[in-house]
Amino acid sequence: MPAFSNSSMDGFAVRASDLAGVSPQRPAHLHVIADIPAGTVPFTMIGPGEAARIMTGAALPPGADAVIPVEDTQYKSFDQDTGAAGHIEIAKPVFAGDYLRPAGQDFRSGDLLLRAGSDLRPADVGLLATLGIGFVPVNKRSRVAVLSSGDELVPVGQPVGPGEIYDANSLMLSALIHQNGGEALLLGIARDNEHSVRSILDRGVDLDVDMIVSSAGVSIGAYDYVRQVIQEQGNLQLWRVNLRPGKPFAYGDYKGIPFFGLPGNPVSAYVTFEVFVLPAMNILHGRRQSGNRVASVILRQAIESDGRESYLRGWIARSNGQLVASLAGHQGSANLKALVDANAFLVIPSGVKSLPAGSRVDAWLIGSIEDIPDESVD
Numbered sequence: 001m002p003a004f005s006n007s008s009m010d011g012f013a014v015r016a017s018d019l020a021g022v023s024p025q026r027p028a029h030l031h032v033i034a035d036i037p038a039g040t041v042p043f044t045m046i047g048p049g050e051a052a053r054i055m056t057g058a059a060l061p062p063g064a065d066a067v068i069p070v071e072d073t074q075y076k077s078f079d080q081d082t083g084a085a086g087h088i089e090i091a092k093p094v095f096a097g098d099y100l101r102p103a104g105q106d107f108r109s110g111d112l113l114l115r116a117g118s119d120l121r122p123a124d125v126g127l128l129a130t131l132g133i134g135f136v137p138v139n140k141r142s143r144v145a146v147l148s149s150g151d152e153l154v155p156v157g158q159p160v161g162p163g164e165i166y167d168a169n170s171l172m173l174s175a176l177i178h179q180n181g182g183e184a185l186l187l188g189i190a191r192d193n194e195h196s197v198r199s200i201l202d203r204g205v206d207l208d209v210d211m212i213v214s215s216a217g218v219s220i221g222a223y224d225y226v227r228q229v230i231q232e233q234g235n236l237q238l239w240r241v242n243l244r245p246g247k248p249f250a251y252g253d254y255k256g257i258p259f260f261g262l263p264g265n266p267v268s269a270y271v272t273f274e275v276f277v278l279p280a281m282n283i284l285h286g287r288r289q290s291g292n293r294v295a296s297v298i299l300r301q302a303i304e305s306d307g308r309e310s311y312l313r314g315w316i317a318r319s320n321g322q323l324v325a326s327l328a329g330h331q332g333s334a335n336l337k338a339l340v341d342a343n344a345f346l347v348i349p350s351g352v353k354s355l356p357a358g359s360r361v362d363a364w365l366i367g368s369i370e371d372i373p374d375e376s377v378d
Ligand code: AMP
Pocket: 148, 149, 150, 152, 153, 165, 166, 167, 168, 169, 170, 215, 216, 217, 218, 219, 221, 224, 263, 264, 265, 266, 334
């Protein structure tokens, strides 16, 4: 691509050898013998002393080896029929290849254009269309069922009573699923009893989803039935991880469907989604690149941890050539505002209980790297 050599400017196709030594003192005069609009195939041979008017994107005629932009010429006369100048005067030297897009300049047969396992971005779609390709095999979007559990939960849109809270996780998790290329199917809210949890999970089975993501009901509270139902009606493969937030995370399957039991606190649900659900979705989507962008940052403040692998809500900024990080607000796992205000998770490795200011840690970026503000001081 391009498949044929073509002009990159509106101008005149010429033979550079006619115009090698020209200058304002010794201009050259060429006879314009053809007009080449874009989309036509020029057959007229351009001989010595001749030129053809050519439009951007039109194929170069035989004999020509350069284009001179119209603004570098002076019309001497004008052909009423073709609209082409009958003669042009040129006062600037022209070299072979000027203002040409030679065949194969962009890419050639055999070049690697797109990698399997990557997302199709708008530019990729454009490149495929350039090749005339309107259909490519893709992985289907995963269908992910989302459920919440808890007697205190009220769906957004209904009034909350005393002691009740809105179900934040269903909508947040479905947004995360959509952001990562999946299709979220909201199953609703299971009440804190075995029967309700089972019937909501069965809805996911009926919908033939690829996986089920639930939140809450996996702790050691008296009314935590989700884990119990998985244990009895499915397979509980693991429960509790060395993570902060996110410790009560459970994983297994329900009637053969992979099941991710995220903790109920919204920040814990978000972190365990990123750590466990996202990699699984990437596998389902055949996506080979990892979902998380990691940067190495320097702590602006000392940080205490409890020895679990921790994902703290952080704020990172550029400062005099380095990425520096501080905490983004109250680190409670129920507090979504600090997560909203954060632009990264600061990852404190397991086994580490305190880090002095100036330590280097990994940060998982929440937005894109361009969103990191510059807070340099001079
Ligand atoms: P649980 O694991 O059921 O003990 O829930 C832990 C905490 O998360 C409790 O404070 C719940 O009220 C809260 N929680 C559970 N589910 C949700 C939800 N869908 N949206 C917001 N908070 C929730």
